[in-house]
Amino acid sequence: MKQYIETNKERFFEELFSLLRIPSVSSLEKHKPDMQKCAERLVELLMEAGADEAAVYPTTGHPVVFGQKMVDPSLPTVLVYGHYDVQPVDPIELWHSDPFEPEIRDGAIYARGANDDKGQLFMHIKAFEFMVREGGLKHNVKFILEGEEEIGSPSLAAWAKDHKEMLAADIILVSDTTMISESVPSINCGMRGLSYVEVKVTGPNKDLHSGHYGGAIANPINVLCDMISSLIDKDGHITVKGFYDDVVELSAEDRAKLSRAPFDIEEYKGFLDIKEVKGEAGYSSLERTGIRPCLDVNGIWGGYIGEGAKTVLPSVAHAKISMRLVPNQDSATITKLFTEHFLSIAPDYVKVEVTPHHGGDGFLIPISSPAYKAAEKAMTEVYGIEPVPSRGGGSIPILADLQRILGIDPLLMGFGLERDTIHSPNESYLLKQLFAGMEAIALFYRYY
Amino acid sequence: MKQYIETNKERFFEELFSLLRIPSVSSLEKHKPDMQKCAERLVELLMEAGADEAAVYPTTGHPVVFGQKMVDPSLPTVLVYGHYDVQPVDPIELWHSDPFEPEIRDGAIYARGANDDKGQLFMHIKAFEFMVREGGLKHNVKFILEGEEEIGSPSLAAWAKDHKEMLAADIILVSDTTMISESVPSINCGMRGLSYVEVKVTGPNKDLHSGHYGGAIANPINVLCDMISSLIDKDGHITVKGFYDDVVELSAEDRAKLSRAPFDIEEYKGFLDIKEVKGEAGYSSLERTGIRPCLDVNGIWGGYIGEGAKTVLPSVAHAKISMRLVPNQDSATITKLFTEHFLSIAPDYVKVEVTPHHGGDGFLIPISSPAYKAAEKAMTEVYGIEPVPSRGGGSIPILADLQRILGIDPLLMGFGLERDTIHSPNESYLLKQLFAGMEAIALFYRYY
Numbered sequence: 056m057k058q059y060i061e062t063n064k065e066r067f068f069e070e071l072f073s074l075l076r077i078p079s080v081s082s083l084e085k086h087k088p089d090m091q092k093c094a095e096r097l098v099e100l101l102m103e104a105g106a107d108e109a110a111v112y113p114t115t116g117h118p119v120v121f122g123q124k125m126v127d128p129s130l131p132t133v134l135v136y137g138h139y140d141v142q143p144v145d146p147i148e149l150w151h152s153d154p155f156e157p158e159i160r161d162g163a164i165y166a167r168g169a170n171d172d173k174g175q176l177f178m179h180i181k182a183f184e185f186m187v188r189e190g191g192l193k194h195n196v197k198f199i200l201e202g203e204e205e206i207g208s209p210s211l212a213a214w215a216k217d218h219k220e221m222l223a224a225d226i227i228l229v230s231d232t233t234m235i236s237e238s239v240p241s242i243n244c245g246m247r248g249l250s251y252v253e254v255k256v257t258g259p260n261k262d263l264h265s266g267h268y269g270g271a272i273a274n275p276i277n278v279l280c281d282m283i284s285s286l287i288d289k290d291g292h293i294t295v296k297g298f299y300d301d302v303v304e305l306s307a308e309d310r311a312k313l314s315r316a317p318f319d320i321e322e323y324k325g326f327l328d329i330k331e332v333k334g335e336a337g338y339s340s341l342e343r344t345g346i347r348p349c350l351d352v353n354g355i356w357g358g359y360i361g362e363g364a365k366t367v368l369p370s371v372a373h374a375k376i377s378m379r380l381v382p383n384q385d386s387a388t389i390t391k392l393f394t395e396h397f398l399s400i401a402p403d404y405v406k407v408e409v410t411p412h413h414g415g416d417g418f419l420i421p422i423s424s425p426a427y428k429a430a431e432k433a434m435t436e437v438y439g440i441e442p443v444p445s446r447g448g449g450s451i452p453i454l455a456d457l458q459r460i461l462g463i464d465p466l467l468m469g470f471g472l473e474r475d476t477i478h479s480p481n482e483s484y485l486l487k488q489l490f491a492g493m494e495a496i497a498l499f500y501r502y503y
Numbered sequence: 504m505k506q507y508i509e510t511n512k513e514r515f516f517e518e519l520f521s522l523l524r525i526p527s528v529s530s531l532e533k534h535k536p537d538m539q540k541c542a543e544r545l546v547e548l549l550m551e552a553g554a555d556e557a558a559v560y561p562t563t564g565h566p567v568v569f570g571q572k573m574v575d576p577s578l579p580t581v582l583v584y585g586h587y588d589v590q591p592v593d594p595i596e597l598w599h600s601d602p603f604e605p606e607i608r609d610g611a612i613y614a615r616g617a618n619d620d621k622g623q624l625f626m627h628i629k630a631f632e633f634m635v636r637e638g639g640l641k642h643n644v645k646f647i648l649e650g651e652e653e654i655g656s657p658s659l660a661a662w663a664k665d666h667k668e669m670l671a672a673d674i675i676l677v678s679d680t681t682m683i684s685e686s687v688p689s690i691n692c693g694m695r696g697l698s699y700v701e702v703k704v705t706g707p708n709k710d711l712h713s714g715h716y717g718g719a720i721a722n723p724i725n726v727l728c729d730m731i732s733s734l735i736d737k738d739g740h741i742t743v744k745g746f747y748d749d750v751v752e753l754s755a756e757d758r759a760k761l762s763r764a765p766f767d768i769e770e771y772k773g774f775l776d777i778k779e780v781k782g783e784a785g786y787s788s789l790e791r792t793g794i795r796p797c798l799d800v801n802g803i804w805g806g807y808i809g810e811g812a813k814t815v816l817p818s819v820a821h822a823k824i825s826m827r828l829v830p831n832q833d834s835a836t837i838t839k840l841f842t843e844h845f846l847s848i849a850p851d852y853v854k855v856e857v858t859p860h861h862g863g864d865g866f867l868i869p870i871s872s873p874a875y876k877a878a879e880k881a882m883t884e885v886y887g888i889e890p891v892p893s894r895g896g897g898s899i900p901i902l903a904d905l906q907r908i909l910g911i912d913p914l915l916m917g918f919g920l921e922r923d924t925i926h927s928p929n930e931s932y933l934l935k936q937l938f939a940g941m942e943a944i945a946l947f948y949r950y951y
Binding site for chain 2: 082083084142143145146205206207233247249251253258259260261262263264265266267268269270271272273274276277279280281283284285287291327328329330331332333334335340341343344347348349350351352353354355356357358359360361362363364365366367368369372373374375377379402403404405412413447448449450473476477478479480
């Protein structure tokens with residue numbers, strides 16, 4: 056594969072950049088035409104790479120791309136999952152180059168989606184192309200590329216249920232996660248689930264002059280702060296009633312195994328420029344993101360947020376709040392528990408509304424499976440050291456759904472790095488990782 | 504004056520509308536030319552009304568308008584204070600008509616500044632015009648109209664110090680406040696001071712993926728909520744160290760006098776559509792805005808605040824926080840105490856910055872003064888009942904400064920009503936109040 060990459064590098068860039076230039080932001084209505092455009096471009100790339108067939112499939116939301124090459128029905132089948140939608144680009148002013156005009160700087164591609172997930176899914180298309188062209192493909196390969204991962208995949212589960220036959224496979228192969236570090240390859244064997252809600256606190260029925268009313272009535276921003284503040288206690292425990300009921304405590308042995316992953320707290324703090332970390336008492340930083348649930352405010356707004364000062368006592372305050380869940384916690388149950396709890400702590404002097412956004416369950420993958428073993432061998436060959444099994448803090452809720460619907464396990468070979476700052480300004484993807492990923496995936500086909 | 508209003512009504516509307524059409528928002532840089540334009544228009548109106556002289560004076564900020572008519576140096580001099588700047592118009596989508604294209608609907612003028620303070624200062628220009636034209640003016644009249652009241656009058660105090668001679672007078676007459684209700688005229692005999700700051704909490708040095716980091720590091724929004732929540736205890740007391748040190752407790756007698764002001768709590772809650780009021784334990788609603796200080800968040804923002812969901816753990820969170828102060832609390836001292844307190848409660852895992860916006864001290868006016876008596880008589884004649892002395896919750900910090908610099912008391916004859924929703928969308932001013940104000944001011948000149 057190394058030689059093939061060298062020969063075709065320029066064409067690869069052109070093809071990947073053609074995807075990155077399409078602003079396929081799934082959460083914004085105005086980008087709807089871009090979703091279709093991006094899906095169609097993926098069909099072209101799949102066909103050019105050697106698929107027998109590929110097409111754009113409408114769903115109740117953004118379209119799904121499905122393509123496949125059936126070598127022989129008796130051979131094992133790999134179902135590659137990826138997503139072509141991306142996160143919004145705000146705050147746009149912090150980008151050093153246009154998020155939708157990819158640039159190569161210092162050995163990395165800078166663009167929204169450079170890593171998450173256009174860059175990573177592109178590795179699969181090129182590894183597949185290599186296997187087809189070199190005549191070495193001994194598997195059937197299917198691609199399912201969705202356009203709604205960043206908004207919680209509201210349509211794919213239903214679509215998958217209707218296309219179970221078509222999606223039948225032995226393993227779901229995914230590159231949408233990170234490795235522990237540039238020098239420590241890892242394979243994700245578990246991901247957290249997600250419950251994401253939006254809350255609205257209404258005080259008076261109009262914005263008021265803070266001088267005339269301040270002190271005499273409840274200010275919805277202050278109340279929202281009180282309510283949010285009460286959601287996590289001083290030990291870092293979430294106070295939502297029943298929140299931990301289904302959380303499985305890991306054995307001392309399992310915790311010891313996970314703690315083998317190299318982690319340098321000083322480097323971590325240095326990378327983030329923070330003096331201290333913070334989290335649930337009694338757990339390490341890796342455990343806090345790997346095996347424990349958490350609650351974060353992802354956005355908050357209310358009152359006057361422009362330049363200068365305005366003495367307003369606002370009518371409403373809003374927040375977007377998400378909870379990361381661990382295996383066995385049910386996303387719908389947690390959303391329900393949160394909603395009940397948040398309404399129950401609402402004081403009489405405000406009105407509170409909770410609207411669920413999206414969610415999904417976490418999952419675990421057996422590290423003894425043949426697919427895990429093949430991935431381990433492939434990555435060892437590429438990186439020269441054995442990859443560490445890790446637990447991802449993020450959520451790809453749809454994978455738990457696909458696992459349940461199709462009855463097959465997902466395998467997460469992710470090549471992202473912390474430095475890529477996905478979801479943030481200046482998202483990037485190291486060329487080194489892009490090419491190492493292609494190699495490792497091609498080797499996975501050899502060893503699986 | 505009634506007859507004069509009837510005859511000149513249409514011209515009055517044209518003149519006032521010409522002021523309201525100028526978007527003189529002092530806090531927004533882009534409106535700088537409008538400030539000059541509005542000041543020049545006021546000079547024209549003052550000259551047309553009968554001033555001997557009027558001119559626009561530059562300051563270190565937005566210009567000041569000064570005009571006067573000297574009838575006889577031996578007569579008492581009235582200094583009319585007003586401001587021609589207005590608040591921003593956000594949220595613009597809630598306005599039913601263009602904020603800078605005044606409309607008369609249901610007996611009221613709708614526009615930004617219709618009441619605060621273009622409408623109210625206009626009453627003074629027209630009452631003055633009437634007195635001049637009818638030949639009844641037995642006072643010298645000076646006008647000082649500033650363009651920075653809504654941003655805390657940063658330039659006027661220094662300008663006034665440089666022009667003490669020019670501003671010399673016996674009373675400062677101001678219409679920039681409200682009456683208790685349409686049927687209960689009142690005269691403000693005290694106003695609260697203000698300390699207004701902006702705070703910024705920084706966590707990690709970049710926006711992060713909330714899945715990868717959530718639970719392991721401090722989220723600056725959550726931390727900001729914790730910090731804000733801790734600023735007020737469960738009894739409604741502000742926890743800033745030393746905050747109440749200079750607050751003078753009112754005597755039982757004084758509190759009894761203030762409580763004579765009619766106040767219907769059910770009507771109040773109904774007007775605001777709230778189930779319960781909230782405030783400092785041990786004080787009535789009127790006391791909470793009249794004689795007690797308070798703390799309000801005027802704006803908060805951080806993370807993703809667009810449509811849909813984004814799983815971001817943001818780098819920064821911001822809030823605008825203001826405190827209303829009562830007489831004897833020094834604004835600069837309180838800003839300092841707040842800053843020290845807020846920095847002292849900042850946990851190790853975030854960086855916190857506090858930036859002062861503007862502030863000012865509160866003040867009290869003796870109700871036994873000849874000016875108060877004249878205003879009382881004038882309002883009794885116009886409304887048919889004696890006005891109630893009240894304490895305003897809002898702040899006109901510059902008045903405390905002018906009182907100190909010029910050595911003269913301000914008298915606040917305000918004709919606004921709660922229904923005018925100043926600082927909010929759909930600010931309006933009842934024609935009835937506009938005309939009653941002109942009459943009362945003209946009568947004030949007769950009785951003073």
